[in-house]
Amino acid sequence: MATRAYPQFYLNDAQQNLGVMFDYAIRTLQYEGDRFFFYFIQSKVAEKFEHANPKYLAGVSGIELCENVLQKTGEKFAASQNIRIEQGAEFWTGWSLAYYQWYSGLRFSDLQEYGLVPSQILTRYILHEADISKFVEIANKIIQKNKDASPTRLQKYRKAQGMTQAKLAELSGVSLRMIQLYEQRQSDINKASGETITALARALCCNFYEIMEIELDD
Template sequence: MMHAYPETYLNDAMNNLGNMFDYGLVDLHYDPERFYEQFLTSGVAKQFEQGNPKYVAGLSGPELAIEVIYRTEDHRPTQMPSEEIDKSPEYWAGWSLAYYQWYRAHRFSYLQQYGLTIQRILSMYPTLHEADLSKFVTVADEIIAKEKSAQISNLQRMRKNCGMTQKELAEKSGTSLRMVQLYEQRKQDIRKAEAQTLVNLSRVLGCGVEDLFE
């Protein structure tokens, strides 16, 4: 299985993301979903999920939180992080999220889109915080699978937004109709499509290649 970045960074990444959420939610009292949205829009999430050493292992958790806030609010909090012996539920949420993102190699925005929000993870704390991480992976997989089944794929959504039929998209992009159908039904992983196919589809739909991915 291909992971998001080398495993040598994983322990630092988990600890740092856990401490980022602990500092942001506990010390600075940010709303969980607001802070997570800022994490996504700041660009820090993208650096983290790509395994940029500065972000997964270089900056501390509080430094990551400060970077998120600076990029989205243009100021840097000066409050010192609290020192607690026991790890908070907020720490566990970030710690578990970092592991799952690394393990499945999905974007953080994808996890949020399909129901794995910070609030949802926090709700798992009472039953899962002492369990093996494999149990968290199983539960997270189930949440995402259920949410995905209730939502249309990115490819289908963008095609419909462009007012095209599957046949029209296939003809304009040079992709077979059957493959368009399989990608939309998620019976074929669009992330594994040939590079030229992705370029052609994104050109016809007027979007970036990454926008096609789930």
Template sequence: MNAYNELYLDDAMANLGDMVEYAVCTLGYAPDDFFGWFISSGIASKFENGNPKYVAGMSGVELADAVLAAVNMQSERHHQPHLSSKGREYWAGWILAYYQWETNRRFSDMVEYGLTLSVVMSLYILHEADVSKFVESADEIIQRNKGSRKSKLQLTRKARGLTQQQLSEASGVSLRMIQLYEQKQYELAKAQAGIVLDLAKVLGCDAADLIQG
């Protein structure tokens, strides 16, 4: 299911492309720094949900300025004239908007699993290919990084200084099941709610903190 109505897609892609190009090329911010601010500002989530004000009602320059204002990064560099060259920075924002719409992934999840703005810019060789080629490459990057990352259960357990055996004994969840969840052979998100709650109680965290993004 796509993220929002396709009627907004062309505007969303153009505006995100302009936003990235303006922030990086005109204002001089590092790509991944700025995209992190886009996410932390809360504007990314509004964009993901197809809020008309953000996907179509603001220009790319206005979006960038809104992001910077939201994270208190206003400076003398703002409000510089912007002449778009439609280069790799523009393409990176443009194609990320398409990918988010097509897959309904959150921008924060993309970044968490290695699809950073700088990585997307490095794929500029695909700019003349069909968008499906980028989708395929982006999916491969995310799946590869998902597979190589430790589970949240394992990270939380180790942070608490517990062995798998100790967690099993304290929670009542079998050692074998804990191993399977940590190896991501079984998805903890699909486990019975009681299992997740028992593990979270022992680990001193919310159940949601143990679920993979």
């Protein structure tokens, strides 16, 4: 079972805040959902959620969260004086994202990387009538499908560095064959020794987590 992102007693507040944040951003400020989600991650406010910062989980309103995201990313916007929050599709999108991030323990940037973005969630609004476990099931399928169709993170980081497999083997001390197996998903990098993953991460100038594959909890 995945480790939950933070204590459950914060969850209701976190869901409410993200629900209000997305409703305000999309309906009132007229931001496209995926674009605003990108700003949420870019602003580092998403990380505050992931690291269980009480101020961001429960200490400010969803409207304040939204405006904080836009300020941190340098977006110019006119704060509305006529705010009406509705618990419709936009609210449910944020509410569901908050739940799934808490439940899965993944980063919001992981969700974005593998296609669990507002545009995908909005089209599945009918799920608001079902138990949240149904949304988790669908979200897992979206992420797994996109993950399977994507290169491994090890390969992405290696290519981003302009490095061949042979060069990575030379710099890390990990055999060329093992690097090939990890990139082909014939060997699970998550089951490699900490020493191996650390050596690869150092050679690629990234952290331990960045080259590990995400794991989904049923």
